[in-house]
Amino acid sequence: MSSILREMQFIEYTDRKFEEPIAIIGLPDVGLVGAIATVHLTRELKLPEHGYAYYDLIPPVILLHGGELKSPIRIYANEKVITLISEIALPTQTILALSKKIVHWIMEKKGKYILMLSGLGVPNRMDIEEPKVYGVATNMEGKKILQENGIEILQEGFIAGANALILRECIKNKIPAILLLSESFTEFPDPAAAASILKAFSKITGIQIDTKKLIEQAEEIRIKARELMRRTQRQLKAMRKIQESEVPLMYR
């Protein structure tokens, strides 16, 4: 099968000259936190559409936005910031190809680092007013950035799904990467958790993102994102996301 299957391609509309960009990835995941945050960030920074992902195993869906056909996995960028968004839940095979592609593409563009935004499902989320944000970094510099900005570093446990694959690829290729995880609902879209993660993002990157609109539109986002959340939930189960609540064998 692999012999007839082509590698994932990123089709770019321009030959933009990047200046050590940071890449932000927010794929549909726990509470859709990363997806909601990355879409908001893309809008707030008014990033132009830069390209899209092309791959045989992307689910057979093409989107219509304002009469224009769009790929469900798209790249937005200016010279210093790149965002990757997906408007559909991604199957494991696609995530595997996407994680390899994004890391190698960022290497080509001489990216500064990769920043992943995601949710960390907590059972008592209903009682949490302001979700706490945790961090994971692939190198000492990343850990220092997290510590200097008061973001607690996760010490033990499993990371599953798309973030695990991207982190694995970053470690292999020595690409600095930081994963930010906000406490969130697991099975419900969580715009408040997305707002928390964007505050942490602003702290560590110095790029200010206004979350006022996100909070104002939170209820509407929760209604609109129900179907994507349901499909994402199915994919998360397939990717053993449940394992994130387990304790690893090698403990200190």
Added chain:
Amino acid sequence: MWRIFREIDEISKEIERIMDEIYEGVDRPMWDYNSKCLEPLVSIREFEDVIIVTIDLPCVNKDDIKIYATEDTLTVEAKLKEEYRIERLGVIRRETSFQYFKKVIGLPSPVIPEKAKARFKAGILEVILPKRISGREIKVE
């Protein structure tokens, strides 16, 4: 000869029924155009003595929620603060609006409906249903 065809027909109907069961609630739209109802997202957690059902109900006031419980189902109906309007369903422009959230939830074990408790915070409804425990305690000798 006809018996074989009848049996094949019965088997294919059974396969269809099982497939419907498997895919029920997975690819079905989460709205009903005719009844103007939206289907909410639901999370069910089962513990030793209780079942906790959490339901996402954005744009809803506490006083507009109705909950009914039986031994094996929980029905939730909630009126939206204001009509939720959308300009298109699918790719065809078709302005429509929704007024309610409604969902009948099958419970994984029998519960005692009279002892159920509910709370509502920031658009999230949580219902705690004590399980009906049948059986006898066995003493360890």
